[in-house]
Amino acid sequence: xxxxxxxxxxxxxxxxxxxxxxxxxxxxxxxxxxxxxxxxxxxxxxxxxxxxxxxxxxxxxxxxxxxxxxxxxxxxxxxxxxxxxxxxxxxxxxxx
Amino acid sequence: xxxxxxxxxxxxxxxxxxxxxxxxxxxxxxxxxxxxxxxxxxxxxxxxxxxxxxxxxxxxxxxxxxxxxxxxxxxxxxxxxxxxxxxxxxxxxxxxxxxxxxxxxxxxxxxxxxxxxxxxxxxxxxxxxxxxxxxxxxxxxxxxxxxxxxxxxxxxxxxxxxxxxxxxxxxxxxxxxxxxxxxxxxxxxxxxxxxxxxxxxxxxxxxxxxxxxxxxxxxxxxxxxxxxxxxxxxxxxxxxxxxxxxxxxxxxxxxxxxxxxxxxxxxxxxxxxxxxxxxxxxxxxxxxxxxxxxxxxxxxxxxxxxxxxxxxxxxxxxxxxxxxxxxxxxxxxxxxxxxxxxxxxxxxxxxxxxxxxxxxxxxxxxxxxxxxxxxxxxxxxxxxxxxxxxxxxxxxxxxxxxxxxxxxxxxxxxxxxxxxxxxxxxxxxxxxxxxxxxxxxxxxxxxxxxxxxxxxxxxxxxxxxxxxx
Numbered sequence: 117x118x119x120x121x122x123x124x125x126x127x128x129x130x131x132x133x134x135x136x137x138x139x140x141x142x143x144x145x146x147x148x149x150x151x152x153x154x155x156x157x158x159x160x161x162x163x164x165x166x167x168x169x170x171x172x173x174x175x176x177x178x179x180x181x182x183x184x185x186x187x188x189x190x191x192x193x194x195x196x197x198x199x200x201x202x203x204x205x206x207x208x209x210x211x212x
Numbered sequence: 213x214x215x216x217x218x219x220x221x222x223x224x225x226x227x228x229x230x231x232x233x234x235x236x237x238x239x240x241x242x243x244x245x246x247x248x249x250x251x252x253x254x255x256x257x258x259x260x261x262x263x264x265x266x267x268x269x270x271x272x273x274x275x276x277x278x279x280x281x282x283x284x285x286x287x288x289x290x291x292x293x294x295x296x297x298x299x300x301x302x303x304x305x306x307x308x309x310x311x312x313x314x315x316x317x318x319x320x321x322x323x324x325x326x327x328x329x330x331x332x333x334x335x336x337x338x339x340x341x342x343x344x345x346x347x348x349x350x351x352x353x354x355x356x357x358x359x360x361x362x363x364x365x366x367x368x369x370x371x372x373x374x375x376x377x378x379x380x381x382x383x384x385x386x387x388x389x390x391x392x393x394x395x396x397x398x399x400x401x402x403x404x405x406x407x408x409x410x411x412x413x414x415x416x417x418x419x420x421x422x423x424x425x426x427x428x429x430x431x432x433x434x435x436x437x438x439x440x441x442x443x444x445x446x447x448x449x450x451x452x453x454x455x456x457x458x459x460x461x462x463x464x465x466x467x468x469x470x471x472x473x474x475x476x477x478x479x480x481x482x483x484x485x486x487x488x489x490x491x492x493x494x495x496x497x498x499x500x501x502x503x504x505x506x507x508x509x510x511x512x513x514x515x516x517x518x519x520x521x522x523x524x525x526x527x528x529x530x531x532x533x534x535x536x537x538x539x540x541x542x543x544x545x546x547x548x549x550x551x552x553x554x555x556x557x558x559x560x561x562x563x564x565x566x567x568x569x570x571x572x573x574x575x576x577x578x579x580x581x582x583x584x585x586x587x588x589x590x591x592x593x594x595x596x597x598x599x600x601x602x603x604x605x606x607x608x609x610x611x612x613x614x615x616x617x618x619x620x621x622x623x624x625x626x627x628x629x630x631x632x633x634x635x636x637x638x639x640x641x642x643x644x645x646x647x648x649x650x651x652x653x654x655x656x657x658x659x660x661x662x663x664x665x666x667x668x669x670x671x672x673x674x675x676x677x678x679x680x681x
Contacts (some may be wrong), residue, residue: 118368120621122297127568128564131564131567131568131571132548132552132564134526134567134571135485135523135527135546135551135563135564135567136530136544136547136595137248137307137548137551137552137555137560137563137564138242138548138549138551138552138553139552139564143557147561147564148561150561150622151564151565151568152560153623154515154536154622154623154626155565155568157512157515157623158512158515158516159512159577160508160509160512160582161509161512161513161516161578161582161585162422164506164509164581164585165586166581166584166588169584169588177305179448179449179450180448183248188312189313190312192532193310193312193638194312197310197312198533198534199310199531199532199533199534199537200537203366206532206533208547209540209541209542209543209546210542210543210548211542211543211544
């Protein structure tokens, strides 16, 4: 298993890209420091023994259900929250 | 009207007997808000229909159908949806978001005729332990204005402590109600996971979140809990009534996991905790020392699972369907700008951390290992309850800290959660109770934890402990 609490600017940039979050340059160094210290702290789990615990089904598990379409009481309320729309359609910027 | 010592039951009797109306009661709180809110900043917004809601409550009293919560003024944390009202989780990205439906807990309160005074301040997206990360500004602790009220439900706690609301709703992910209750001298109840519906809460950590009441007395927490603890098909993890086992049991033995909090405890917190233990001993309870070595991992496990769930939950807030949407040359830039400028710094930090923890190559080392340890911690807690009826700890390791402290040091801030994490990780209920004051007059607090769905034990011990102060 891989543990790595050492972060660099390019790691923060990569994470920001994956998370779709713009991070201003002046904050990047601060994030490197913060994330490093948090990961340094949570690394104590490295030494914790977990033998004998079944990894497949934990005490907690996801609760799933059939994906059923249901009508919302007042769809206009949802439409009016759209930042940009064309009639009842949600309008977004081009992808490429 | 004396708002300082007023309780739900006293207000109910007074409204029933016609001593005062819900309108008069609501007006008294609105007056208090008008006087104090500019300074304390417990409320982000005061609802302009509060008196109209009170008039409806007065009608219910006239019809003879009033229940204990009819006409009772509530402050509602800004991450709980009320249809037609703004709900922003004190975040810039949702500043202009108007809720399109009622959270289930709100629906229940509306049916009983409760009055919503306004939405209370909190840490941005419920991430913080001091209500200093709110987009709208900090909330002050009404008991010492140079100090924080705790967080993330700091506005709800300050509102009740400053008599700007009779009671309030907050939410818990890891101590976000118990810790502000401790800092503001209140009772804070974290219900069993699955007891209250999460439907209509702005999600933070879905396997941890619960709505939670903040009150001055244990009985009031009990009243609110009993009204809201109902199975809800809209919340997939809401537990059906038939599975809410609650064996009625007299409390005899209280467990204290001393080795868990031997380090880093404030001296006055420690002295007060020991005094509280003595009081309970004198009242005839048996105090049992517990060895719970796995609890040591609970904060680290929490700070892995929570950011993982945060980064997943908040991916829906992307500037496309609601909330802040900033211009970009393409879709990607709309996401990046809206999320980058809309989320506060602590929120961005946790999203990046969660993204890292869930990323390829680190998932097993962090997230999967944390899940295993979560099971182990839960197992250790369940085993402890074979020996004892309740587990007791301080609620927080220190009294309320100064405004500005710990803001630049996330790890120091996270350490506030030491005694909170076990209950949220294992899903058990816990209550924070006022237990005295420091020499400087700051409130101190102890916490009791009970097995799943044994809130009754918390109310029982809480009411008895109130008489020992």
